[in-house]
Amino acid sequence: MSLRVLSALSIVIVSSHLIANESPEVTRRTLDTVDREARKQRTAIEAFRIYQQFQHANDIPTGLRERFESRFSQWKHRADKGLVRLGTKWVTVKKRNEVAAEARKMVDVGLKLIESGDKDGARLKWLEASHYNRNAIFPDFLLGLFNSGEWHRDSVSHPEHAIKHFRAVLKRAPTHIGALNNLAVAYLKEGEVNKAVRYWEDVEALSPNHGAVKHNVTRVLFESKRRAIDVKPATLAKLRDMYDVDDAALQLEETELVWALSHPLVPDIEQDDENPRQNELDMDQVATAGVNSHATGFVVADGYVLTNRHVIEDDLYGTADVIRISSHGINEGPIAAETVAVSDKYDLALLKCPEIKASALALTITPPRLADEVMIVGYREGDSPGRNAKTALGVIRGLSESSIEQLVYDATTNRGNSGGPVFGEDGGVIAVHANGFHIGKPVAAGIPARHAIEFVASQIPDFTGVPHGSEKSWLEIAETARKSTVFITVVYTDAAPQLAYTTRVDKRKEFFADPSCAHCKGWGKVICTNPKCSKGGIFTYKKYRKIIDVNKIAGVVTEIRSKRTKSRCPTCSGSNAVTCGFCDGDGIASARRALSKLRPRGLAGPRPGTR
DSSP states (O other), X not given: OOHHHHHTSSEEEETTEEEEOOOSSOOHHHHHHHHHHHTTSSBHHHHHHHHHHHHHHSOOOHHHHHXXXXXXXXXXXXXXXXXXXXXXXXXXHHHHHHHXXXXXXXXXXXXXXXXXTOHHHHHHHHHHHHHHOTTOOHHHHHHHHHTTTTTOTTSOOOHHHHHHHHHHHHHHOTTOHHXXXXXXXXXXXXXXXXXXXXXXXXXXXXXXXXXXXXXXXXXXXXXXXXXXSOOOXXXXXXXXXXXXXXXXXXXXXXXXXXXXXXXXXXXXXXXXXXXXXXXXXXXXXXXXXXXXXXXXEEEEETTEEEEOHHHHEXXXXXXXXXXXXXXXXXXXXXXXXXXXXXXXXXXXXXXXXXXXXXXXXXXXXXXXXXXXXXXXXXXXXXXXXXXXXXXXXXXXXXXXOSSSOOEEEXXXXXXXXXXXXXXXXXXXXXXXXXXXXXXXXXXXXXXXXXXXXXXXXXXXXTOOOBXXXXXXXXXXXXXXXXXXXXXXXXXXXXXXXXXXXXXEESTTOOEEEEOBOTTTTTSSEEEOOOXXXXXXXXXXXXXXXXXXXXXXXXXXXXXXXXXXXXXXXXXXXXXXXXXXXXXXXXXXXXXXXXXXXXXXXXXXXXXXXXX
16 A cells, blocks of 8 residues: 555554544544554554543543443553454464464465476465465565566566555555565556656655665666656656656666566564574665664663664564664764663663764653643654754643553654653653654653663663753753754665575665566567557448438438448557567567667557467
8 A cells, every 4th residue: 555545544553653634523433543543553552552642632522431431441451461463353472473483384385386386386375374364464575576577487477466465565564665666666567657656755755765766766767768668757857856867877787677676574573584684784785775764862871872662673574683873963974873672661772872972861750740841852754864853842641550651742743753852841851752643632652761761770780860950941952952862764674585586686686686678568569559450450441322212202212331341450460469679579678679660559558468
């Protein structure tokens, strides 16, 4: 599902953020929408947090209070038991892991069948795995590659089936960059260039300068320039602006004339121990490897940065392989960091970065109070490293005392604010921002500072909080905070197995190569280029007069009719398909082959037929 489709929903979950259209009062439909979005979360704890924050943000009408409290209790019960989602069911972590392990065995059997040449058997095994584990993305990703031509060197690709499976991946993991890129390529093969561009824009928003997308965008511009595909001028301009591609960059080598299909970034739970992650990446690869995400953190001690656990541990992809830190006024460029510890109880993580040069922010031991003012400092998702952190003011609205304890405050937050400091009026950090949503009124939540102090002290000897100090202006607090608040980039790298019947391109081996011709989509044929041809035939019409009546008054009454005759098209010999002039019929792209004399038609037309 495209991110644009997601953003059109009344309420959308992206990472840990709930974003909704303003709703002045709570209605039955509002409660149903909140419950529907809670069911999309991967853990019951995350779902329950939505209900907690919704309760603090809104006054529940008397007529709906019983309905809300019933659902609230149900989600609290699931959260207390630590249940996780498996498809539409809520099960224990043990049960989910057992199902994932069994589905992984099915995937492995399919890979072995591919190696032995049994493609149909592999396809059926992966379909079985996808249905058995409703959380899995690996089986559908492989099926998408299977239908993209990756295992079809002796056959043709089926982009319409690839679209179905990559969309299934995105339904389970909406921000899976590999699926977004590969789905765009599949739509391009179907002649839907604008859809492809929209998905590439989604990748660009999640992971700027992604290598596979940049390569594909360059090839689209190259193929459009030599008239192999039709692209509207406005779309061409958008593609050029996306990566600032000039004419000099459009001189592709023969080996580069491929579509770049991304690797299947595999969640930890779906990985095989024999195929560990690639932990060694140089700085040039960080921007293009796997999935990139951005968040905020702040310095709590010399060489240590505090942030959220969900920033560096994704419930889908596992622990981040690469962590980079940068901030305005601290360091000129990104510097490496490593995870020291993550909290099992709270959404907190401690990073170590000896090179960082900034003063530590004080975690205050003063307990917060209702109606106290607060200020959140953090970076927006997609901000360029080095820009100033943004600030937002709010008021404390809730002090939760449940098993999922959090400090709730009304402030407008953005994606990327996760892990940022929340300041009280005395200038001390009273919480670590964790998530936020907006239903009528902006509401956000953070981990209270006393839990952060306990967590950091378990890793840094003699670490303590600071007592209540003198009040400062928000301007003074903001100036101090920005110097010690950092922009965090995390990367989950490729964890793909060595798939059979594949070809890698580029020295960095960042993606699979699909060498199918851009014009015929790998079929080797296109719809007949004769403008008079209609499904392999040429129709001619001959007019003649037919007597329809003879009488004494009017005499002979005639009518002009026409007779249609069909003859075989001399261009396609009746097959309605001709050899593609861009690949000479073998379906493999080549920059050396001659172009068709006539501009080919049917780029978005029906399937031209097999070779």
